[in-house]
Amino acid sequence: MKNIGNLKEFATTPDRFQGGHRLCPGCAHSIIVREVVNATEDDIVVSTATGCLEVCSSIYPYTSWDVSWLHIGFENAAAGISGAEAMYKALKRKGKLPVDKPAKFLAFGGDGGTYDIGFQSLSGAAERGHDFMYVCLDNEGYMNTGGQRSSATPVGAHTTTSPRGRISYGEKNWKKDLTMIMSHHGCPYVATAVPSKWKDLATKAAKGFDTEGPVFLNTLSPCTTEWKFDPADTIMISDLAVDSCVFPLYEIENGTKLTITYRPKNKIPVRDYLGAQGRFSHLFKKGNEHLIDAWQKHTDEYWEYLQRREEAGV
Amino acid sequence: MAEKYELKTKEVWDGNTAASHALRQAQVDVVAAYPITPSTPIVQNYSSYLADGYVDGEFVMVESEHSAMSACVGASAAGGRVATATSSQGYALMVEVLYQASGMRLPIVMTVVNRALASPLNIHGDHGDLYLGRDAGWIHLIANNPQEAYDMTLCAFKIAEDEDVRLPVTTNQDGFLVSHTAQIVEPLDDETAYKFVGDYKQKNPMLDFDHPVTYGAQTEEEWHFEHKARQHKALMDSPKVIEKVFAEFKELTGREYKLVESHNMEDAEVAIVAMGSNYETAKIAADEARKAGIKAGVVCPRSFRPFPIKEMAETLKNVKAIAALDRNCPMGTIGALHNEVAGAINAFGQNAIITGYIYGLGGRDTTVAHNLEVFKDLAMNAEAGKRVTPLQKFINLRGPELSFFKVGE
Amino acid sequence: MATPTERLENWDEFEIGAVLKSFDENGNYSRDHSKTYKVADWRVEKPVFNRDICIDCDMCWVACPDSCFIVEEVVNKRGKKQANIVGIDYDHCKGCAVCVEVCPTPIKSLLMFPEFEDNNNALANWPKKEKKDK
Known part of the structure; x- marks a missing residue:
């Protein structure tokens, strides 16, 4: 397992995901991708679901990847990487690959490609126990196609298919708790992470690479374009998400041992997080105050739940 | 190393057993598959070969055909030999x-056991x-009996993996009529069969870590x-390799395959064109x-x-009337095989009369008598x-005659 | 998304399967690599880096979405390797200003300037530390 160390040391890592891609200025996807792929020195094969990262890093005739990379479709990043991992095992067994050189198998998908259309494929690959890490770049909607809702879109968010309107406050449902669902697949390691907490993220990625079996990393990827905030504020928004406990950072080992990996020193009100993003601006209008209260309650309850689990060691 | 499977020179196999x-x-290095009638026995047989040590590749039993492919x-x-099997809804x-x-x-390489597409649901053979x-x-290679299901599957690897082709290949056999009908099959012994197929030759493998590649x-x-044009050219050029592989196969087994198979065509005045088990019946x-x-x-x-446009026209050059039999409902036109054959003969200036027949949907019997009726037409x-x-x-x-474009209407 | 004209190829010229190779035969970035593609024209403002103020915390390196911070590996006094920031890759910087936001020095060692501002001018006019009266 790579020792992540301090940032001065981590920054000596040669990048394996490069510039010249066409992601939006200030996009969190590539920050997360770099923090993940730089967390191992082993060879990597990457599979990516259709979405912002896929499109923007592989516009023919250019690739932004220094490692082997595969995109098949929207719903099959996990199945694709499971096939590559199976081939690796087969060729190793048959003596066609060196046995002493470890390789890691990694898949990226947006929330659409992970929570929704790719869920079956991910569930199957996790259940089959392939040795791979799946990293969800959760930006809470179908941002590559102009910001439609997904099952990761939270209550009250304005998207182009759950728009705010004269009689609507936007998205009606709380987001699906995919991290817990993946933990219940029997994954030996699942965790949440955000790009601003780089060491937490890179350490979890390093741990994930080092874990044998399916690993799921759910990362919150603030989207400057569809969450409506200034590109320069990507890291700040990411910090607000964890300091308000809207997106708590934790890990679960073997489905049973939950550890909270970041506790804000001063827990900030959820309204600070919501207020920093245009997609929630209508919640601050008269008549919608109850939604901000509901958000706070929901967030506090979940934070409580995580703490109770951690205390109980389950 | 995988255990050698002792085979007799003549085995009684159905098409599924032959393909597996x-x-x-x-x-094969990796088989990723999902069971579906009538190709399930291919997947089951492969699982038992694995369980008995006759296979040393990976077998990934996925959660759907989408994930299988x-x-x-x-x-x-990633860079190795890969195969799967499916039918019908799974194929869809x-x-x-x-x-x-x-x-x-x-x-x-995908061994397909052809089956009808729902709705309404049906598990039997047609070419949907x-x-x-x-x-x-x-x-898409066609196998009309269990022996051919075996032979075509071996040839499929050699064709697909040829450096001038590098395209995926399906071998097709009719659901139940071939897949579940036991006949005498003459297999090659394991060593001879593998030697014919040859070692897998990698091209741009993702697992060559010194030369990373981007796919997709x-x-x-x-x-x-x-x-797309380049891919099309590879398909258009592939008959050369298909014929080369068939020639090698003939040398090894004495069994001869051609791009267009024919029976009694030397002096034929009328011909049925069909794919699958009905070729045997016809x-x-x-x-x-x-x-x-x-x-x-x-x-x-x-x-x-x-x-095989040219070879099809050549085979049919002396006939006066042709019936193309499509085992698929074309839903709004005459039939894909009909149109292919009509296009082929037209392209080479031949003017045989051509008609189309729809038959055998969802496993409906098509007998010698039915084919005789076509010859009479x-x-x-x-x-x-x-x-x-x-x-x-x-x-x-069943019911009153259903036909389209009657003469004089 | 337009490909530079000189990079366009005919149907019989490219690798089959739309496969792209990251490196050439010598192990250098190949012409298929986005390193050889410039996105500089996306920028209206650019970050300017002031080496004199930088403390090499490397926050800009980790937070840059476009992998634009060029680092030099050095060995520090305690014998540990560390990365020092040496500059910005202006071919691939899109001007998002995330680096400026995360820069922690009291007077930032990264600031945004108009795209056509000369970097030496920018550095000459860098904000000065206010002297506190004792």
Whole structure:
């Protein structure tokens, strides 16, 4: 397992995901991708679901990847990487690959490609126990196609298919708790992470690479374009998400041992997080105050739940 | 190393058993599959070979056919021999990924046991799935009996993996009529079969870590056309390799395969063109028809894609009337095989009268007698020197005659 | 998304399967690599880096979405390797200003300037530390 160390040391890592891609200025996807792929020195094969990262890093005739990379479709990043991992095992067994050189198998998908259309494929690959890490770049909607809702879109968010309107406050449902669902697949390691907490993220990625079996990393990827905030504020928004406990950072080992990996020193009100993003601006209008209260309650309850689990060691 | 499987020189195998032994003998590195009637026994047989140590590759029992083909793409791009099996609805679920596999030029082999597509649901044989994959950029080989299911599967690997082809290949056999009908099959021993298929030759493998490659890039309007055209050319050029592989196979086994198979065509005046088990039935009908004075022959394209246009026209150049039998409901036109054959003969300036027949949907029996009726229709057309029977007829359909474009209407 | 004209190829010229290779035969970035593609024209403002103020915390390196911070590996006094920031890759910087936001020095060692401002001018006019009266 790579020792992540301090940032001065981590920054000596040669990048394996490069510039010249066409992601939006200030996009969190590539920050997360770099923090993940730089967390191992082993060879990597990457599979990516259709979405912002896929499109923007592989516009023919250019690739932004220094490692082997595969995109098949929207719903099959996990199945694709499971096939590559199976081939690796087969060729190793048959003596066609060196046995002493470890390789890691990694898949990226947006929330659409992970929570929704790719869920079956991910569930199957996790259940089959392939040795791979799946990293969800959760930006809470179908941002590559102009910001439609997904099952990761939270209550009250304005998207182009759950728009705010004269009689609507936007998205009606709380987001699906995919991290817990993946933990219940029997994954030996699942965790949440955000790009601003780089060491937490890179350490979890390093741990994930080092874990044998399916690993799921759910990362919150603030989207400057569809969450409506200034590109320069990507890291700040990411910090607000964890300091308000809207997106708590934790890990679960073997489905049973939950550890909270970041506790804000001063827990900030959820309204600070919501207020920093245009997609929630209508919640601050008269008549919608109850939604901000509901958000706070929901967030506090979940934070409580995580703490109770951690205390109980389950 | 995988255990050697002792085989007799003559085995009694159904098409599924034949295909699964061919997969085993090719020492496939990764099989990713999902069971579906009537190809389930291929997957089951392969599982038992694995359980008994006859296979040392990986077998990934996925959660859907979509993931089966996706895992095949991942495995093939990684750089090794890959195969799967499916039918019908499973094939339909794979379709998106079939296009991905061929676009990435991955030499995956898929043994397809042809079955009808719902709705209404049906588990029996027709060519609905084969036709669904028609334009997917795969080579589609046709096997008409268990021996051919075995032979075509071995040949499929060699064709797909040839450096001048690098395209995925399906081998097709009729559900139940071939897949579940035991006949005598003469297999090769394991060593000879593997030697024929040969070692897998990698091309741009993802697992060559010193030379990372990107698969599945996005090509927009300034690139997509060129990529598709190049892929099409590979298919159009592939008959050369198919014929080369068939020639090697003949040398080894004495069994001869051609791009267009034919029976009694030397002096035939009328011909049925059909794919699958009905080719066998029509051969018996042709012999019967000759006893009744009709100079009947039968033709079968060995590959549905690439379609052997020139060879088809050549085989049919002396006939007066042709019936193309489609085992698929074309839903609004005459029939894909009909149109292929009509296009082929037209392209070479031949003017045989051609009619289409729809038969065998959802496993409906099509007998020697039914084929004889077709030959009688053809004889009428040949004698009249013009089409006197409907352009499209249905064989063994219950109810009043259903036909389209009757003469004089 | 337009490909530079000189990079366009005919149908019979490229690698089959739309496969792209990251490196050439010599192990250098190949012409298929986005390193050889410039996105500089996306920018209206650019970050300017002031080496004199930088403390090499490397926050800009980790937070840059476009991998634009060029680092030099050095060995520090305690014998540990560390990365020092040496500059910005202006071919691939899109001007998002995330680096400026995360820069922690009291007077930032990264600031945004108009695209056509000369870097030497920018550095000459860098904000000065206010002297506190004792």
